[in-house]
Amino acid sequence: MAQTYYTQDHEWLRVEGDTATVGITDYAQEQLGDLVFVELPEAGKVVAKGDTVVVVESVKAASDVYSPADGTIVETNGALSSDPSLVNSAATGDGWLWKMKLSAPSQLEGLLDEAGYAKLIG
Amino acid sequence: MTEAGLRTLPLEDLHTAAGARFGAFAGWSMPLQYAAGVMKEHQHTRAHAGLFDISHMKLIDVSGKDAAALLARACPLDPEALAEGQAKYTFLLNDRAGIIDDLIITRLGPARFMVVANAGNAARDEAHLRGLVGGLDCKIDPLDRVFLALQGPEASDVLAKAGIDGSALGFMNGTEPRPGWFLSRSGYTGEDGFELGLPEADAREVVARLLADERVLWIGLAARDSLRLEAGLCLHGQDITEETDPVAAGLTWAIPKALRTSGTYFGHEALAKIVALGAAECRVGLKPEGRQPVRAGAPLFDEAGNTVGRVTSGGFGPSAGHPVAMGYVAAPLATNGTRLFAEVRGAKVPVDVHPLPFTPHRYRKG
Secondary structure: OOEEEEOOOOEEEEEEOOEEEEEEOHHHHHHHOOEEEEEOOOOOOEEOOOOEEEEEEEOOOEEEEEOOOOEEEEEEOOHHHHOOOHHHHOOOOOOOOEEEEEOOHHHHHHOEOHHHHHHHHO | OOOOOOEEOOOHHHHHHOOOEEEEEOOEEEEEEOOOOHHHHHHHHHHOEEEEEOOOOEEEEEEOOOHHHHHHHHOOOOHHHOOOOEEEEEEEEOOOOOEEEEEEEEEEEOOEEEEEEOHHHHHHHHHHHHHOOOOOOOEEEEOOOEEEEEEOOOHHHHHHHOOOOOOOOOOOEEEOOOOOOEEEEOOOOOEOEEEEEEOHHHHHHHHHHHHOOOOEEEOOHHHHHHHHHHOOOOOEOOOEOOOOOOOOOOOHHHOOHHHHHOOOOOOHHHHHHHHHHOOOEEEEEEEEOOOOOOOOOOEEEOOOOOEEEEEEEEEEEOOOOEEEEEEEEEHHHOOOOOEEEEEEOOEEEEEEEEOOOOOOOEOOOO
């Protein structure tokens, strides 16, 4: 059974076993506005919590998306190369950004659940 | 949402009600985008009519017997040659011919001109003008107005339906349809359109009438920026500054021939020197390869890795359908098709020197 976590930086993680699918929240995509480009990492890249993994670019500006945990990138959402607006239209679904194998699953304990995140964005 | 120390627009409540997201620009809290979002707002303006609140910009009324003489001292412009109603794009220059601000000046009468100044420069412009008054008989009055722009192919019809008939105005002409109002056929999107300065109470009525027309949508500053960038128009503070001159900026067309090499206006000696020597660098359009936008501040390199310029504006062009940018490059490279590289987050993105505008201008002719 997958469990969903949220970060203070407006990312979501859907965790199944030791693998997490990561994206930005609907609130975040709304704040960013229409996305025109998503810069994705290479699969195999080892990242630490807080590293910039993805850069999402709106018409106006570029914004970093940080890794919510330590791990290794196993897959990125190739569909975003041709259609970055998927992040706007389906931030928590087809607009996912990357999948990673978690190396320190205990880091998840510090993250927010859905209720906690809802409180954060008020 | 308002950040401390920022000035707020007189119609801010209307923007809030329309779902605006605000951001800081030139000391003002400005609506960046509304519910529709920048992409739709941009495309709506090119297809129908976009309504912009540009009250951060300043209208300055210059009047008196010597009003023309003052502007002739201040700008590379022949104000006496302007017909009543005629408007010109011009500049205030510093003593190095750097651009203090770019302006639109409209002649409203034998001894009256309307100067439209950029938000962030208005106080500096006013001080510069006052500093040049010495011995002249003229008045400089910054006006307290709401300033709106209505832009797009349906702007003229929409405005007429709202009771303001501007259809007889040619592009770059202005008039005073009512006391305290200033209407010009101009804009900064590459589309036909109008700019209208008027007192706040009148503005609220006009805005309500305009928004009742389904062809009209509020458009935020983000789309204003992508529209003007596609249209190849300069943003002061980015594409033109006190460190860039009209020759390098490719804006010599705005200066009457006789005033390029002589004249008495402030900065004329420096400009004549630059005209004689030629610009070392030139402003050009830049088309990034692929979908990755290249932003202001990115350095530009040639094939060999030499630094040859910089990006001054960049983003995505919703009408162009690809990233668009402009910047300055060494003069020998300012040829369409030249392949350069912009550095973005450590990677080199190929960009080609590209003709401006990216989207053809559709101003009303004649």
